[in-house]
Amino acid sequence: MPAAGFSVSASAGSEFDAKITPIVIISCFMAATGGLMFGYDVGISGGVTSMDDFLIKFFPEVYRRKHETTESNYCKYDNQGLQLFTSSLYLAGLTATFFASYTTRNLGRRLTMLIAGVFFIVGVILNGAAQDLPMLIVGRILLGCGVGFANQAVPLFLSEIAPTRIRGGLNILFQLNVTIGILFASLVNYGTDKIHPWGWRLSLSLAGIPALLLTVGALLVVDTPNSLIERGRLEEGKAVLKKIRGTENVEPEYNEILEASRIAHQVKHPFRNLLQRRNRPQLIIAIFLQIFQQFTGINAIMFYAPVLFNTLGFKSDAALYSAVITGAVNVLSTVVSIYSVDRVGRRVLLLEAGVQMFLSQVVIAVVLGLKVSDHSDNLGRGYAIFVVLMVCTFVSSFAWSWGPLGWLIPSETFPLETRSAGQSVTVCVNLLFTFVIAQAFLSMLCHLKYGIFAFFSAWVVVMSVFVLFFLPETKNVPIEEMAEKVWKQHWFWKRFIADDGDKTNGADGAVKLARP
Ligand code: BGC
Numbered sequence: 041m042p043a044a045g046f047s048v049s050a051s052a053g054s055e056f057d058a059k060i061t062p063i064v065i066i067s068c069f070m071a072a073t074g075g076l077m078f079g080y081d082v083g084i085s086g087g088v089t090s091m092d093d094f095l096i097k098f099f100p101e102v103y104r105r106k107h108e109t110t111e112s113n114y115c116k117y118d119n120q121g122l123q124l125f126t127s128s129l130y131l132a133g134l135t136a137t138f139f140a141s142y143t144t145r146n147l148g149r150r151l152t153m154l155i156a157g158v159f160f161i162v163g164v165i166l167n168g169a170a171q172d173l174p175m176l177i178v179g180r181i182l183l184g185c186g187v188g189f190a191n192q193a194v195p196l197f198l199s200e201i202a203p204t205r206i207r208g209g210l211n212i213l214f215q216l217n218v219t220i221g222i223l224f225a226s227l228v229n230y231g232t233d234k235i236h237p238w239g240w241r242l243s244l245s246l247a248g249i250p251a252l253l254l255t256v257g258a259l260l261v262v263d264t265p266n267s268l269i270e271r272g273r274l275e276e277g278k279a280v281l282k283k284i285r286g287t288e289n290v291e292p293e294y295n296e297i298l299e300a301s302r303i304a305h306q307v308k309h310p311f312r313n314l315l316q317r318r319n320r321p322q323l324i325i326a327i328f329l330q331i332f333q334q335f336t337g338i339n340a341i342m343f344y345a346p347v348l349f350n351t352l353g354f355k356s357d358a359a360l361y362s363a364v365i366t367g368a369v370n371v372l373s374t375v376v377s378i379y380s381v382d383r384v385g386r387r388v389l390l391l392e393a394g395v396q397m398f399l400s401q402v403v404i405a406v407v408l409g410l411k412v413s414d415h416s417d418n419l420g421r422g423y424a425i426f427v428v429l430m431v432c433t434f435v436s437s438f439a440w441s442w443g444p445l446g447w448l449i450p451s452e453t454f455p456l457e458t459r460s461a462g463q464s465v466t467v468c469v470n471l472l473f474t475f476v477i478a479q480a481f482l483s484m485l486c487h488l489k490y491g492i493f494a495f496f497s498a499w500v501v502v503m504s505v506f507v508l509f510f511l512p513e514t515k516n517v518p519i520e521e522m523a524e525k526v527w528k529q530h531w532f533w534k535r536f537i538a539d540d541g542d543k544t545n546g547a548d549g550a551v552k553l554a555r556p
Contacts, residue, residue, distance in 0.1 A: 070257030079221020087229025132184025157255030337496030394504030
């Protein structure tokens, strides 16, 4: 994509001299492949868990029920073991991210991405070669560790290395890769479903491609100036800054990072520091964004799209086909976000999407309520197409709002001193709630039936109101100036920050106050 595609008007507000250099674009493309792996893992499980060969080998009970005609349409796949296969990755990831917080802070963003790549490679080998359930689950856990490390380091890397005025667009490359990973996984499943009896092995093994891409990418990129300077490598940090900004005139940005890093150094316990009053706005926003992102219901669709479409009466093939369609919509709509996030801003995207997601979910609930009963799936061709269309409407709005912004906003709002700890909390809460949905969805579908979509639509209303009142706009604000330009200006959050500034001069004083 040409660099010009990202640029916005010069009046954007960034004070720093920065060109959109090839090295920044290339580094971002390479680092963002961490998202590819995450997406592939999200996308692959739904298809694999509906393959007969896989079920016969690892979950014979589910296989038996799947082929029993007496089982309710909404309950065929309700099995805790099967859900654990999907979920173990998220449990591992949410634990691993706390270790990753240590490595991103002390070893750097780049090395943390490399560690993620190695986890991924070993996990893929175990999964592809799995002989029994424990081997399968251990492989999945290692993949989870990879996700914990990658999702910790990649969004931070992107937000720090990007010039302010295109930071949103570059950060969303991560989410673009997530969506490409999901689509790639659906396509793979579509093909491997026809290969007996080892198609599922191929599905799980092809995760090796994104795993290798991330590993090689991490070996090639330079670390961010913020991380280098934070770790005391000042000259190197300045040299990198000049290189990535394409100018010798980096003093103002360098000094700002230096100041942020001086403050960061005074912080001995990043997680404890995160709980300080002045860090609360970012923390609360980060936590809520993750909970809300998952309660849009996106993963109910993503993990289980093939299972869901099967339940709705599509044949196995058509089910994967539909998953491919939603996957493609997901990718294309993410591009819309890359283009618009630094122009119209974060809030507009989230609010527009709220309306669109709400309407599509309500319509799906009504159609399913009227047309799909427990034992007959007479949705009919017309209605089936209509449901797929509504699912696409839902996915597209998620893809230009909560999908990318759930990762972007936390990675750009925390100050350097709490950035890696804050990102850990972000990843942890994200994966925790991804886990909750993955573990509960099939049971919820079985009990709430079509009402599950009404359930998620109610959450969409809640999150949109939250955005309206509590989410400040962060478009075009330099990353180390959020406290001054965003939080201190916000009608509600300023009360958490203001007292610090009154007593001393700026963030330095804030730290002194924070220390016991
Ligand atoms: C979410 C994932 C989701 C994906 C869908 C990501 O931002 O964190 O949970 O599966 O978007 O595209």
